[in-house]
Amino acid sequence: MISKKLAIEVLNEMLSTGADYAEIFYEDSHSAGLSIENGKVSSSSYNITSGAGLRLLKENRCVYGYTSDLTKKGLINLAKSLNKSFNGERLLTVKKLEMIRGKNRNVIAKSYDDIPVKDKINLVREGIKEIESFKDPRIVRYLGSFGNSIRNVTIFNSKERWFSRKTEFARLVYSIVLADENGMETAFEGPGCQMDISYFQDKAKPREVARKAVEVGLKMLAAKECPSGKMPVVIGNGWGGVLFHEACGHPLEASAVSRGLSYATGKEGQMIASPVVTAIDDSTIPNAWGSIDIDDEGNPGTKRVLIKDGVLKDFMIDDFNGRRMGRQGNGSCRRQNYKYCPTSRMSNTYIDNGKSTREEIIAATKLGLYAVSFAGGSVNPATGEFNFGVSEAYIIRDGKVCEPVKGATLIGKGEEVLKKIDMVANDLELAQGMCGAASGSIRTNVGQPTLRVSEMTVGGRGGELK
């Protein structure tokens, strides 16, 4: 632990050469994981992440360093090597540190530290039994795992503030390898939460999660290759939100916007999407995977309407990148751990409910692809070019969901695809993912209702869609 007295000393050393902001991020976190493979516990791990990251800002310059040496000497030495980047007069002196608190929305009734490992094993085993109950020889390998992490973070900054937050996350994952004479397929389900273990007893029950993985896997194993070319695409709710995450979420982060490295730079108030699109980033949803009570700069988590009826309204902004935009941070400053300099990131990001229903959208589609779930994707914010891999998909013929297809990838440009969303349903759901960017891998929810893109490029090996 870093005492307030030591924090003040380190902050003042950091500020001695003219920085206009200084911050100490101290972390003492741990995580535990276990895996059951082909029915037997095969791995168990315990990991401690502990260290400090020091950040100095001067106008538009950022200096960041980290160390796992938490002694006074270690911290002062790091402060001295960082402050060498500036050679001005001292602007600020920290005299005191006052505690601030965020709202406590992500209450954990019982810490994962207090849950015996036996109970976690039993939880995973529930789903394993479900997989085994299929007695299907096409299931050649199956893995269930449970991981939880407990993050204790304390931040001191030159605004004379300090705050602490303890957060706990857990994730239950089933991954399956299936094979028949034609080849191999994989299936994956991995719900997560910022909540106690009751989440896996009430909401994401292991048997249901595992069953879904097997069922989708078996369907995809038997599926034909997805056709390719341009076609209407109906994107399923929940995981389908990875489309918006890649195509629009990343380009609306201040890290890209403030440097002119996003197609959305300078377009506030302009129509950037179809009028049926309203998109939100909300870090205030209680116990959600991507929620934060207070961000790494001490700004409270907020609900931000990014796009309202197609018009660009707001961005994910951190204080530092906000400097180039003339804006204050809006609670978006996040990082994986002390080894990463923080920046603007998403939290729970989704397209809001529209007026259609899923059934209406499918009925209105004559020939196209129904992409239900996704394995992930990536984007280049400067060009808006994105891709995402489809893990479960079907062909829609004459308004009906028909044969399953596998191996599809959807590509496009964010700007263009947002304008081609022509129907949005009312079945919004969120799904849990890990988002990788400059400040590391962080937990984010993606989400959306079922929606339709009038035309997208689909990559696959199945030839032309007929």
Next chain:
Amino acid sequence: MKYDKFFALAKEAGIEECEFTVATSTSLEITLFHGEIDSYSPNSSSTFMARGIYKGKMGAIVSDVYNKDSAELFVKAIIENASVIENDDPVFIFKGSEKYHKINTFNKELEKISVDQKLNKLYELERKIKELDKRIIEIQMVGFEEASSTLTILNSHGLKLVQKNNHFVYYGGAVAKEGEQVKTGFDMAFGNDFSKFDVDELAKSIVKETVSKLGGYQCESSTYRAVLSQDVVKTFMSAYVGSADAEDVQKNSSLFVGKLGQKVASKKITIEDKPLAKTVFAKSFDDEGVATRNLPIIKNGILQNYLYNLTTAAKDGVQSNGHGSVGGGSKVSTTTWYLEMKAGKKTLDELFAEVGNGVYITEVQGMHAGLNPRSGNFSLQSTGFMIENGKVTHGLDIITVSGNLVDLFNSITEVGSDSKEFASGMKCPSAIVKKIVVSGK
């Protein structure tokens, strides 16, 4: 010694054999934006990892800190983790190999060069990228990174292995615009011999990577003959060689099940893992302490070896070939150290001429979602160029390429002479593939 307490406590607690690994590193990363230092980051960190066999099972712990209370905590965690393991995989703390090859991955000269000298090259890089082409409208990033690290493995059999490394990287990404079309390009240079770094060459390459994509349009969706760039070959090679992991083979979940000694690629393909080659990636022992050696994986299309660690080797009744990778848990996986695909004799232009009409794929993206290493199926966002009458004509705007790794490697008809080394520890040439499915217009 510093870790004696851990070994003593472990023994006392009934841990039969144990190992302690320490990885320390210091690094410096600097990025520029508009001619000024945008970020400056000096770092130092350590990772302490302990593994031990308790009642025949392996337990482990990983931590960023090791202080006076850590020995007790580590021993407790090893016992707790080992106690829940149920599978009967044989586990090992290694006694040591007979011989370890000497390698040199630490260049003292690099440490003597001042930060200012290194920084000046970075300013130069940013300036040159801008000056080389008017269509460059923004620099997405330019950065310098250097790191120096030491890895030490100690164990209760008295084994002690140490390896020191250092290296630097310069990288840059640019944004080019022509009309309404915006494209980005990126490249990097790395090594541990500073005198070999050529800032002009890197700037030129970044600009070429960026502006060459301008003016492109989508081609018709169809099946094409293709030249794959070194970067694309590297990506597919890495995924395909992953199938040689012995554990996946033993568990019937690899493309290489039952393929040892059989044809898995065209006869043009020879791939070797070369930890002992003179590169910054050289490695004389793996994470379990087993001596490494250069190992052919595929020779003239025939699968030669699987990648083993101590556990999977014991299950197959063979010796580990030094590919153990200890990630953190009680389970050991495998890795490769320096994958090299043997080059051919033809230049890139000769490859274009040989293809005649087709596509030149220079980039694939979205591997984590678009490529399934188990089925071998891939469908990936790509960019590249059209090849017409044996020459590159226009760029290709965003397309996808789809196929299967097994088919792809069996349909490579030629490899180029233009081998390129990548920062991910791989080296390979461009290659011609008989057919690839492109989705465009």
